[in-house]
Amino acid sequence: MPKLTKQRKALLEGPVLEREPTFLDALPNDNLVGAIVALTSEVYILRERLQTLEAELEARKVLPAAAxxxxxxxxxxxxxxxxxxxxxxxxxxxxxxxxxxxxxxIDPRVMNLMKTHHELNTKK
Incomplete structure (x- = not known):
């Protein structure tokens, strides 16, 4: 199994300030996962709506079964x-x-908001 490095992590450690992180270690893989997720959500929404419409039309006897x-x-x-x-x-x-x-x-100073009071006031 590949070792997790700074470039290869499955979670964010702070806000995205410059470029979106690449979670799957290869740009095409991240984009492919995004496309699959988008497609899956579109398909499920359509399935759910179609099932609802078919049930309503059948229950109300608006259309014959094979219309x-x-x-x-x-x-x-x-x-x-x-x-x-x-x-x-x-x-x-x-x-x-x-x-x-x-x-x-995002203004990079937002990282200061993620630090504790002690971290902000401790000089290094």
Whole structure:
């Protein structure tokens, strides 16, 4: 098992001041994990909503049981779905190439707030 070094840790020791940490020791791996997590959350949200809608439609007898499977999309519906798929794909795969620089910065003096009163007043 690889030895944990300053560059390879699974937790933060303070605020991110300059660049985002690389938890998995390789930039592509961190981005891949981010993409997988984003995709997993999108998929689960869709599953949950679909299950709820199907249960409601079935309980209210709004649609026959196989209506979704036999639906024939119009050209406008296909175009809208195609655009939605393009946006969805962009959100997922943009994680693989995103910049590792945080979108905001933190004043480095914030580290003083993380020190005890004794540490601040003890001269080294």
């Amino acid at each position: 979704v499977e036999h639906h024939d999309s119009s050209a406008a519906e296909r175009d809208a779905r195609s655009a939605d798929l393009a946006g969805f794909t962009e959100r997922i795969f943009s994680e693989l190439s995103r910049d590792r620089t945080p979108v905001s910065t």
